[in-house]
Amino acid sequence: MTGHDKNEREHEASAAAISGTQSGAESPKGMATGEDHNKMGRRTMLTRHIETGALLKFARATGETGPMFTDAEGSQWEKEHLVAPPTYVATFCEVLGGVFTQHPEYNMFLHSADAVVNYEPIRPGDTITATAELSDVVRKLGSRGPTIVQRGMVTLTNQYGRTVSTVEVEMRSFSTHATGSGND
Amino acid sequence: MIEVRTLDSFAQIAQGMNLPPLDVTITRADLVRYAGASDDYVAQHWDQQMMLEAGFDDVVVHGWLCFAHMCRCVTNWATPAVATIVSYRIRYLRPLYPGQITCGGLVEEVDDDKAQLSLWARNMAGEKVTIADMVLRPVP
Numbered sequence: 545m546t547g548h549d550k551n552e553r554e555h556e557a558s559a560a561a562i563s564g565t566q567s568g569a570e571s572p573k574g575m576a577t578g579e580d581h582n583k584m585g586r587r588t589m590l591t592r593h594i595e596t597g598a599l600l601k602f603a604r605a606t607g608e609t610g611p612m613f614t615d616a617e618g619s620q621w622e623k624e625h626l627v628a629p630p631t632y633v634a635t636f637c638e639v640l641g642g643v644f645t646q647h648p649e650y651n652m653f654l655h656s657a658d659a660v661v662n663y664e665p666i667r668p669g670d671t672i673t674a675t676a677e678l679s680d681v682v683r684k685l686g687s688r689g690p691t692i693v694q695r696g697m698v699t700l701t702n703q704y705g706r707t708v709s710t711v712e713v714e715m716r717s718f719s720t721h722a723t724g725s726g727n728d
Numbered sequence: 729m730i731e732v733r734t735l736d737s738f739a740q741i742a743q744g745m746n747l748p749p750l751d752v753t754i755t756r757a758d759l760v761r762y763a764g765a766s767d768d769y770v771a772q773h774w775d776q777q778m779m780l781e782a783g784f785d786d787v788v789v790h791g792w793l794c795f796a797h798m799c800r801c802v803t804n805w806a807t808p809a810v811a812t813i814v815s816y817r818i819r820y821l822r823p824l825y826p827g828q829i830t831c832g833g834l835v836e837e838v839d840d841d842k843a844q845l846s847l848w849a850r851n852m853a854g855e856k857v858t859i860a861d862m863v864l865r866p867v868p
């Protein structure tokens with residue numbers, strides 16, 4: 545088995561673990577409610593002007609030392625000036641707060657998966673608009689008891705109207721009063 | 729399979745090549761620094777009492793911070809002068825608490841236009857906490 549196959553199996557096993565089912569299939573009890581469906585397609589947006597200082601601060605916080613991410617003057621990096629570190633897209637995911645629902649009966653939520661596609665780098669001076677949309681809500685009876693899995697898509701667009709990245713985020717809500725801790 | 733610390737060119741990437749592992753110690757100060765830099769002030773990352781009462785061992789490390797170090801494992805090896813990160817899929821398998829992690833990876837497939845990697849991070853007990861697949865393309 546290659547490492548890729550192993551990772552694939554772990555991705556699938558983890559998905560099954562999240563769902564609490566053997567096969568990962570959703571039971572009729574796991575379907576989203578009408579209330580959940582009413583939130584599908586709900587969108588929220590935020591727009592930020594990208595400052596050099598914010599990119600440098602993020603690079604420092606994530607341990608980046610490469611000149612492409614840290615050399616604001618571009619004196620060491622000859623090809624182009626500063627770009628955002630690879631995971632800077634995460635800073636826009638707060639926009640999902642406008643589409644994900646906090647259910648009062650579940651006291652804990654944790655981040656369980658992400659999928660990102662990059663089309664263009666983010667640079668100082670850019671104006672990035674993040675548009676978030678709720679794409680899926682599934683209620684499941686998992687190993688930690690009743691669990692709600694919410695998935696949202698964030699699309700990042702620059703000032704030229706071009707998509708720079710898409711970020712898909714999966715979040716799980718559950719109650720620790722009944723079952724204990726989960727993942728992140 | 730040989731391990732190359734830092735690639736000179738995309739053409740050096742070979743199937744089965746291991747990425748040089750990266751050991752990182754993530755402290756509570758790192759969580760505070762990351763929270764500020766990313767605007768992520770979710771209490772799971774700073775409210776220890778809340779997390780202990782909920783049955784966790786400690787505050788949990790931001791999933792994205794763990795993955796940022798996994799990305800460093802890649803960019804230390806294939807620098808942005810050599811390769812661009814096109815896409816990735818991450819799955820967080822278990823809670824990660826402050827402490828040491830080890831990040832690593834393997835080249836699954838490669839051709840002239842792209843390389844597919846599998847990546848992982850392990851906690852101090854040697855358990856995989858985060859896994860990811862990533863696609864790189866050569867810098868023209």
